[in-house]
Amino acid sequence: MDDMRIAFASGKGGTGKTTVAVNLAYFLAYSQQQVQYLDCDVEEPNGHIFLKPHIEERTPAQVMVPVIDKEKCIACGECSSHCQFNALVLILKDVLIFPELCHGCGLCARICPTSAIKEGKRVIGSVEQGKALLNIDFVHGILNVGEPMAGPLIQQVKHNYKEGYIQIIDAPPGTSCPVVKTIVDADCVVMVTEPTPFALHDLKIAVSVAQTLNKPIGVVINRENGEFKPLMDYLSKNSLPILATIPEDKNVASEYSKGNLIIERLPLYLDNFMEFALNIKRLLEKKIFR
Amino acid sequence: MTHIKELVIVSGKGGTGKTSLAGALTFLFRNKVIADCDVDAANLHIILTPEEVISQKEFTDGKKAKIDLGRCTQCGVCRDVCRYDAISEEFIVDPVSCEGCGACYFLCPARAVDFLPQLSGHYYTCSTSSHEYFVFAELLPGEENSGKLVASVRNEAREEAKKDGYRLILIDGPPGIGCPVISSLTGTHLALIVTEPTPTGVHDLKRIVELAHHFKIKVALVVNKSDINPEYVKTIREYCDKEGIAYLGEIPYEIKITEAQKEMKTILDFAPDCEASRAIRDIHTKLQSILEEL
Numbered sequence: 118m119d120d121m122r123i124a125f126a127s128g129k130g131g132t133g134k135t136t137v138a139v140n141l142a143y144f145l146a147y148s149q150q151q152v153q154y155l156d157c158d159v160e161e162p163n164g165h166i167f168l169k170p171h172i173e174e175r176t177p178a179q180v181m182v183p184v185i186d187k188e189k190c191i192a193c194g195e196c197s198s199h200c201q202f203n204a205l206v207l208i209l210k211d212v213l214i215f216p217e218l219c220h221g222c223g224l225c226a227r228i229c230p231t232s233a234i235k236e237g238k239r240v241i242g243s244v245e246q247g248k249a250l251l252n253i254d255f256v257h258g259i260l261n262v263g264e265p266m267a268g269p270l271i272q273q274v275k276h277n278y279k280e281g282y283i284q285i286i287d288a289p290p291g292t293s294c295p296v297v298k299t300i301v302d303a304d305c306v307v308m309v310t311e312p313t314p315f316a317l318h319d320l321k322i323a324v325s326v327a328q329t330l331n332k333p334i335g336v337v338i339n340r341e342n343g344e345f346k347p348l349m350d351y352l353s354k355n356s357l358p359i360l361a362t363i364p365e366d367k368n369v370a371s372e373y374s375k376g377n378l379i380i381e382r383l384p385l386y387l388d389n390f391m392e393f394a395l396n397i398k399r400l401l402e403k404k405i406f407r
Numbered sequence: 408m409t410h411i412k413e414l415v416i417v418s419g420k421g422g423t424g425k426t427s428l429a430g431a432l433t434f435l436f437r438n439k440v441i442a443d444c445d446v447d448a449a450n451l452h453i454i455l456t457p458e459e460v461i462s463q464k465e466f467t468d469g470k471k472a473k474i475d476l477g478r479c480t481q482c483g484v485c486r487d488v489c490r491y492d493a494i495s496e497e498f499i500v501d502p503v504s505c506e507g508c509g510a511c512y513f514l515c516p517a518r519a520v521d522f523l524p525q526l527s528g529h530y531y532t533c534s535t536s537s538h539e540y541f542v543f544a545e546l547l548p549g550e551e552n553s554g555k556l557v558a559s560v561r562n563e564a565r566e567e568a569k570k571d572g573y574r575l576i577l578i579d580g581p582p583g584i585g586c587p588v589i590s591s592l593t594g595t596h597l598a599l600i601v602t603e604p605t606p607t608g609v610h611d612l613k614r615i616v617e618l619a620h621h622f623k624i625k626v627a628l629v630v631n632k633s634d635i636n637p638e639y640v641k642t643i644r645e646y647c648d649k650e651g652i653a654y655l656g657e658i659p660y661e662i663k664i665t666e667a668q669k670e671m672k673t674i675l676d677f678a679p680d681c682e683a684s685r686a687i688r689d690i691h692t693k694l695q696s697i698l699e700e701l
Contacts, residue, residue, distance in 0.1 A: 129421065130420065130422045131421040132421075158583075160583035160584045160588075161419050161420055161583055161610070161611040163607040163610060166607055181490075199509065199513055201469070223488070224488075224510040224513065228513060260584070262614055262618050262621060265554060265585055265589050266585070267586075290583065291553075291581065292448055293446075293553045293587075294549065294553075297549045301503065301504075313668055314668050314669060315450040315453060318453060322447070329503070329548065370635055374605040374635045374639065376605075376607075
């Protein structure tokens with residue numbers, strides 16, 4: 118199992134994406150694999166709580182923003198009328214910049230007739246990396262509070278892919294563009310769900326995002342407590358394989374609430390994760406044979 | 408004129424119970440408009456089972472580039488100016504990578520790029536069984552601009568509230584602290600944070616509190632699933648005292664909340680006498696007095 122990228126998504130938050138992802142990372146590392154864990158939930162990164170990395174490097178994450186040379190600006194309004202994100206607004210004889218709205222496309226600098234716009238850099242968060250438990254290579258992004266755009270930071274987390282490693286990529290909840298940015302270059306997507314109507318509703322949307330991107334998809338059912346027929350019907354109708362099932366278990370919840378890894382504290386779950394890893398391999402091979 | 412107050416429920420971490428609590432509170436507050444601002448994973452409509460969709464509106468925001476290969480001279484300017492690697496060597500625009508900046512459209516010397524508005528979702532106004540209004544949205548899978556769709560949902564809710572003279576808008580917010588959360592928070596009068604007593608819950612709680620403070624929004628807090636780890640409940644209480652956050656109480660873990668959801672009901676509807684329901688009624692009373700003082 119080398120050089121594969123496994124992304125974890127869910128749609129609904131709190132179904133156990135991070136729990137399943139960090140435990141799989143730990144299991145694979147325990148099985149002598151080279152593992153890299155990348156936390157792309159940059160709004161609320163949590164993987165570090167369980168994998169306990171020693172952070173060795175911290176890099177500010179920067180995006181491009183326009184800087185206006187007031188001497189050269191003739192307040193013609195070309196920049197503000199072209200900007201699709203309303204990041205530049207012409208008010209009287211002044212161009213105001215709203216950096217949080219800027220997507221860093223550079224169009225304003227290119228079209229300014231008097232070359233009054235240069236591009237500068239702005240920090241929106243940071244990328245931290247280091248070694249976690251069992252020598253797992255660890256990377257996560259932390260978005261500064263008040264920054265709206267997670268996308269560019271997610272991309273900077275992913276600049277740290279290392280060759281020869283199995284990558285475990287933790288996606289944010291939801292089904293919008295940050296999820297797309299996270300899973301777009303994955304080899305397969307693991308959807309972590311739970312047997313509830315809320316989770317099923319959001320799972321369906323998340324699956325359609327991954328299907329649009331032509332990703333092989335497998336499902337992990339977390340907190341399973343007796344059959345939830347609507348979920349089973351949906352999975353079989355859409356030929357979505359169940360890669361693993363984790364039962365509702367107070368011990369799991371209790372270890373989670375202490376920041377512990379399940380398979381480290383509750384070895385009976387080693388079998389679940391062994392089967393899970395094998396099923397991921399099968400999912401990927403099916404794609405090769407297709 | 409009556410002043411409309413907006414109460415938003417947020418959490419930072421997903422799955423702490425925002426929507427279950429929001430659903431239960433809709434049962435207790437009178438004369439309000441309900442807005443689900445989790446536009447890419449909306450769930451409140453599942454337990455509110457709205458009676459009738461009164462209006463459905465299209466949300467078109469943002470444009471995407473498309474190259475007309477008939478007009479394209481393959482000069483490559485578009486590929487040079489695109490910062491998102493959205494244009495292939497064959498001059499096909501990948502709609503997933505395209506952020507809609509228009510650089511290729513404005514700078515193509517052959518004017519071969521079309522740049523058209525995209526449908527990115529819908530939003531709906533519904534009536535509920537108690538003859539109130541409920542606004543929610545569905546962002547199309549994988550789309551951008553969720554923050555702007557949130558703004559549309561809130562505007563719609565305000566219009567309904569004004570029309571009917573309602574004084575409260577109850578907003579169910581999305582998880583995280585990014586664009587749609589900021590859009591759900593700004594300009595509200597009170598943010599009710601639902602957290603859980605776990606290290607991840609506490610970690611994420613601090614970031615959402617910081618965000619609310621950043622926008623100068625008053626914060627109140629509820630601990631859900633409070634019996635999972637009493638130590639962390641204590642940590643959260645102390646944190647609230649330190650930060651001057653109104654601590655409204657605890658809701659114990661209750662399996663009936665999931666059962667209620669499966670029956671498409673709120674917990675107050677399904678099991679009005681369980682401990683969780685009693686806790687929620689108590690929280691509602693405290694919320695009401697905070698809102699009255701605002």
